[in-house]
Amino acid sequence: MSYKYKNEKIVYKRLKQYPDLYNYSRFQSAKRITASVIWYGFWFFTYYIYFFSSQKRLIVEKPVSLVLVSISIVVILMPFNIFKVHKIITDRSYDGIIKDVKQKYKIKVLVPGGSYLSNLKEQECLSIITEDDLGKLHDYIYWEKDDINNQAYFKKGAKVTHYKEFKYLHNIDREEGEQLCVVCGQFVINDRDTCARCKHSFIK
Numbered sequence: 001m002s003y004k005y006k007n008e009k010i011v012y013k014r015l016k017q018y019p020d021l022y023n024y025s026r027f028q029s030a031k032r033i034t035a036s037v038i039w040y041g042f043w044f045f046t047y048y049i050y051f052f053s054s055q056k057r058l059i060v061e062k063p064v065s066l067v068l069v070s071i072s073i074v075v076i077l078m079p080f081n082i083f084k085v086h087k088i089i090t091d092r093s094y095d096g097i098i099k100d101v102k103q104k105y106k107i108k109v110l111v112p113g114g115s116y117l118s119n120l121k122e123q124e125c126l127s128i129i130t131e132d133d134l135g136k137l138h139d140y141i142y143w144e145k146d147d148i149n150n151q152a153y154f155k156k157g158a159k160v161t162h163y164k165e166f167k168y169l170h171n172i173d174r175e176e177g178e179q180l181c182v183v184c185g186q187f188v189i190n191d192r193d194t195c196a197r198c199k200h201s202f203i204k
C-alpha cells in the first residue's frame, strides 16, 4: 500500500490496534478492486466473443458505432460510479477538525406511488465538513434518519479522525461514554468495546 502523505501512514497504523477494523478497511479496498476486475473482465470477454468468434469487423456503420461508443463509456466509467474504485487512491486517513455541521435540504426527490408532481418532496440530509491536516476540505453527506438525528454528536471545531474506507468519522472530542461506530454509525451512550449492531470494535 502506498501513502501520499506522511501523516496518513501514522494515522492508518493506529487502526492496527483494532484488527477487525483494520481488516474491514482492507477488505473494502479489495472488494472495490475485485468488483472492478470482474466487471472489466466480463466486458472484455463479451467484446472478445463478439469481435472474434463471430468474425465481425471492428468497423461498424455509423449509428451502431455511436451506440458502441456510448456503451463503452458507460462500461469504462461504471466502476468509478458504482464501486468507487478511485477511492483506493483518493481516500486517505487523516486527523482533522469539523469546520461545519449543516442540515441540508435537497429538493425534489420523487417518492414512489401516487401522482408524479405531488410526490416531489424535500429530502433532508446531514453534511459534515471537515478540514484535514493539509487544509483540504471534505464533505460527508448522510441521508439516513438515524444519522441526521446523531448530528449533535458532531460539534463544530471538534477533533475527528477519518480512517480510509469508513463511512463515519471517529469523534475524538466526544462526551464521556458516547460512542459512534465508524462502520455502521450506531450511536450508544455507554462504554462498550464493540458495537451491538455490527459487532465491530469501538475506537477508544
Ligand SMILES: [Zn+2]
Binding pocket: 181, 182, 183, 184, 185, 186, 195, 196, 197, 198, 199, 200
Ligand atoms: Zn456498528
